[in-house]
Amino acid sequence: LPVGERLQRRIIDGELKGLEDDLDQARLVEGMKALDIVNDQLLEGMKVVGELFGKGEMQLPFVLQSAEVMKKAVALLEPHMEKIEGSSGSKGSIVLATVRGDVHDIGKNLVDIILTNNGYTVHNIGIKQPISAIIEAAEQHDADVIGMSGLLVKSTVVMKENLEELSSRGLAKRWPVLLGGAALTRTYVEDDLAGMFDGEVRYARDAFEGLRLMEPLVR
Numbered sequence: 001l002p003v004g005e006r007l008q009r010r011i012i013d014g015e016l017k018g019l020e021d022d023l024d025q026a027r028l029v030e031g032m033k034a035l036d037i038v039n040d041q042l043l044e045g046m047k048v049v050g051e052l053f054g055k056g057e058m059q060l061p062f063v064l065q066s067a068e069v070m071k072k073a074v075a076l077l078e079p080h081m082e083k084i085e086g087s088s089g090s091k092g093s094i095v096l097a098t099v100r101g102d103v104h105d106i107g108k109n110l111v112d113i114i115l116t117n118n119g120y121t122v123h124n125i126g127i128k129q130p131i132s133a134i135i136e137a138a139e140q141h142d143a144d145v146i147g148m149s150g151l152l153v154k155s156t157v158v159m160k161e162n163l164e165e166l167s168s169r170g171l172a173k174r175w176p177v178l179l180g181g182a183a184l185t186r187t188y189v190e191d192d193l194a195g196m197f198d199g200e201v202r203y204a205r206d207a208f209e210g211l212r213l214m215e216p217l218v219r
């Protein structure tokens with residue numbers, strides 16, 4: 001198999017052994033960029049895992065193994081990702097969390113890496129975070145933006161409740177909110193949620209859209 005397909009296969013099979021060699025080959029021999037490896041190969045593999053799991057053709061412990069390979073691969077690639085060199089100071093800051101009840105953090109951590117490498121300060125407070133903890137962190141760090149991630153359909157409801165909580169505490173105008181995660185849709189965020197929230201809420205389909213949105217959101 002070509003190395004790209006081999007990497008996809010590793011994610012699907014949860015196969016760690018030889019991962020580093022394949023990543024080196026992809027980068028150094030095939031000349032693939034670290035971020036392209038993530039987007040074009042690793043995430044493609046993860047998509048298949050999600051489909052298999054959704055159809056009941058893959059059991060949870062194997063999904064977990066796939067997630068481990070994904071995490072390891074991202075960690076190995078991270079030092080090779082393009083960074084903005086010599087940018088003095090931070091372009092702004094964000095508190096990043098996976099919402100209450102949700103453990104999925106691969107996407108959130110990818111957002112962390114992309115934003116950090118591009119000059120933003122990221123306070124990544126982890127998974128299963130209630131809105132009270134998110135607000136506390138945003139206050140403590142005087143963050144410019146609140147970022148919430150969640151992959152479960154349930155999490156889209158939690159995000160709505162979180163926005164309501166920000167509103168009821170009079171904090172809706174204090175932080176613009178960036179939302180991302182597979183169960184969200186642009187219409188849900190930009191029509192439904194934006195319609196009920198008296199602050200600013202934006203949807204990012206992927207980490208790069210998150211990066212592009214940071215500049216207008218940091219004020």
Ligand code: B1M
Binds near residue numbers: 050064102147148210
């Ligand atoms: Co779970 N899981 N999972 N899972 N899992 C999904 C989400 C699911 C769609 C799979 C399926 O059924 N096909 C399904 C949800 C169904 C639903 O809600 N309708 C599901 C389920 C059901 C569950 C459990 C309930 C299973 C169970 O226990 N029976 C359970 C949930 C536990 C909980 O949260 N309370 C569970 C557990 C797990 C594992 C622990 C095994 C593992 C997670 C490991 C980890 O994250 N540490 C896992 C995995 C790996 C997946 C799939 C297969 C892959 C997710 C992933 O990492 N994708 C997933 C299927 C799928 O998504 N297709 C699935 C790669 C990642 C880079 O993408 O996070 O979407 P993603 O991030 C993207 C964008 O969304 C965006 O940027 C990233 C790309 O650039 N983005 C942001 C994300 N956050 C952002 C924030 C931003 C901006 C952009 O700004 C703030």
